[in-house]
Amino acid sequence: MFTVYVVVTVLAAVVYGSAAVANLAGHAYPKAQADKLGVPYAWIPWLGTALGAGALGLVAGFVVPALGIAAASGLVLYFVGALGAHLRVGDRNYGAWSFCCALAVAALALRVTV
Structure with a gap:
């Protein structure tokens, strides 16, 4: 079980760390998502910082x-908010969101149980 926890947590940290870099570096994908979801560009660095803090907290x-539990909980809440943004604009493209949210939930569940 510990091995599964380590693999899921490292995968989550890499995914969220990469997303944080994309947000903070001004990559086109976060901007396109912000346009689609009606999120102001001024929020992108803050969202990237939250993802980066979550990735570091998982590690x-x-x-x-306790830091791992707090980080994973924060990431789950982050993705609940992201779902709200998708629902608000009627976007039905949940592929990336569901993967990222499931990864956060798995990291939280495994950190609590291990």
Whole structure:
């Protein structure tokens, strides 16, 4: 079980860390998503910072479990908010969201149980 926790947590940290870099570097994908979901560009660096903090918190959770739980919980809430943004504009493209949200939920569930 511990191996599964490590694999899922490292995968999550890489995915969210990459998304954070894309947001903070001004990549076109976060801007296109912001346009589609009606999110102001001024929010993109803040959202990227939240993703980066979540990724770092997941890794820190290997040493301090409470940080891992807090980071995973924050990421789950982040993706609940993202679902709200998708629903608000009637967007039905949930592929990337469902993967990222499921990864956050799995990281949280595994951190709590391990």
